Every structure is written in structure tokens, then in C-alpha cells.
Amino acid sequence: MTRGLFISFEGIDGAGKSTHIASVADLFRQAGREVVVTREPGGTALSEKLRELVLHEPMDPLTEALLMFAARREHLVQVIEPALSRGDVVLCDRFTDATFAYQGGGRGFDWQMLNLLERMVQTRRDGALRQPDLTIWFDLDPQIAAERLASARVPDKFESQPADFFSAVRAGYARRQAEMPGRFARIDAAQSIQVVSAAVSSIVNDWHQRSVS
Numbered sequence: 001m002t003r004g005l006f007i008s009f010e011g012i013d014g015a016g017k018s019t020h021i022a023s024v025a026d027l028f029r030q031a032g033r034e035v036v037v038t039r040e041p042g043g044t045a046l047s048e049k050l051r052e053l054v055l056h057e058p059m060d061p062l063t064e065a066l067l068m069f070a071a072r073r074e075h076l077v078q079v080i081e082p083a084l085s086r087g088d089v090v091l092c093d094r095f096t097d098a099t100f101a102y103q104g105g106g107r108g109f110d111w112q113m114l115n116l117l118e119r120m121v122q123t124r125r126d127g128a129l130r131q132p133d134l135t136i137w138f139d140l141d142p143q144i145a146a147e148r149l150a151s152a153r154v155p156d157k158f159e160s161q162p163a164d165f166f167s168a169v170r171a172g173y174a175r176r177q178a179e180m181p182g183r184f185a186r187i188d189a190a191q192s193i194q195v196v197s198a199a200v201s202s203i204v205n206d207w208h209q210r211s212v213s
């Protein structure tokens with residue numbers, strides 16, 4: 001049976017990741033794979049309720065981190081693990097790297113504590129830690145991201161943060177990549193959408209080959 005493949009998409013708000021998820025889904029479907037497209041926080045009825053709270057209610061940083069992981073636990077148990085067991089491709093708009101980047105980098109929440117929560121929530125039955133096989137990080141200067149977002153829509157709690165918050169989020173992603181370089185692919189998201197899209201396709205094709213060989 002084909003092995004499941006778990007890909008997460010990351011980056012600061014305005015980096016443009018969401019645009020590319022649909023085309024990655026098409027790419028896999030054309031290759032005959034079953035694809036589950038999902039997001040965090042969210043992905044189950046309960047996790048979507050938690051998303052509403054965490055994106056719009058002011059709260060203590062620990063509460064925020066716990067709710068992100070609570071939503072993730074449900075999502076893993078109900079959606080992600082069953083899909084991977086079936087051999088599906090799971091495309092997730094944000095995963096735990098976002099918690100390290102936003103709550104750790106952006107909010108300054110303790111990194112070791114996040115490591116602990118990650119272990120609690122993502123340890124599988126066989127004792128291994130569930131991580132994405134591949135994380136595509138759309139890396140962008142916060143100034144450019146802010147310009148892109150300015151004309152977009154009503155900002156949520158995170159999108160309305162100042163530029164230095166996003167510099168800290170970006171540094172959080174860089175730290176995660178340095179800690180786990182094997183699964184990260186960084187794309188310079190300041191490039192044109194065509195160039196970024198070609199980079200995404202090439203990375204994804206590469207990983208798809210590996211997952212079926």
C-alpha cells in the first residue's frame with residue numbers, strides 16, 4: 001500500500017501559502033492519490049470552535065498555547081492519523097511549527113514548554129513523534145507581508161499585530177527549521193507567484209516520488 005504523506009504549509013500572515021495549497025492538491029489528485037486538505041487551528045467541528053475562540057478572544061499566552069494544542073489533538077486523532085493510515089496525502093494549512101513561531105517566537109512563550117506540549121499531543125501509539133514529512137515554509141519580509149495584507153480583509157487577532165511581532169514569528173520559523181532541517185523546504189515568497197508556484201511543484205514532486213518508491 002502507498003504510504004501516507006503529511007505536508008504542512010507555513011509562513012507569516014500575508015506570505016501567500018493558501019494560494020498554493022489547492023494546486024498541490026490538484027497535483028496529487030492527478031497522480032491518483034486521495035488528498036485531504038485541512039487547516040489549523042481547525043479541521044474538526046470542535047477544533048473549528050476552538051479556532052473561533054483563539055483567533056478572536058484576548059487570552060493569557062498559556063491558555064492560547066493550550067487551545068492550539070487541544071485543537072491539534074482532536075485534529076490528529078479524528079482526521080490526520082486516520083487519513084495517513086489509509087495512505088492518503090494530508091495537506092495542512094499550518095501545523096505545530098505555527099505554534100512555535102507565533103506563540104513561541106511572536107508571544108515569547110517558553111520554547112521548552114512548547115516542546116513538552118508537542119510531545120504530549122503528537123506522540124503516536126508506537127512511541128514516535130508525529131511530524132509533517134515535509135513542511136513548506138513561505139518565507140517573507142514582514143514589511144512586504146503587511147503591504148499585501150493591507151488591502152485584504154478585516155484582520156483577526158494575529159493579523160492585526162505590529163510588524164515586529166511578525167519579525168519575531170519569522171525568527172521562530174527560522175529556529176524550527178534550524179532544529180529540524182530535514183523536513184523543511186524554505187521558499188522565498190517575495191518572488192513572483194509563478195516562480196513560487198514552480199518551486200512548490202518541484203519540491204512536492206520530489207517528495208511524492210520518495211513516498212511511493
Ligand code: TYD
Pocket residue numbers: 013018040041055068093094095096098099100102103158159
Ligand atoms: P491563517 O492560517 O492565516 O488562516 P486565514 O488565511 O484564514 O487567515 O490564520 C490562522 C492564524 O492563527 C494565523 O494568524 C496564525 C495563527 N496560529 C497561531 O498563532 N498558532 C498556531 O498554532 C496556529 C496553527 C495558527
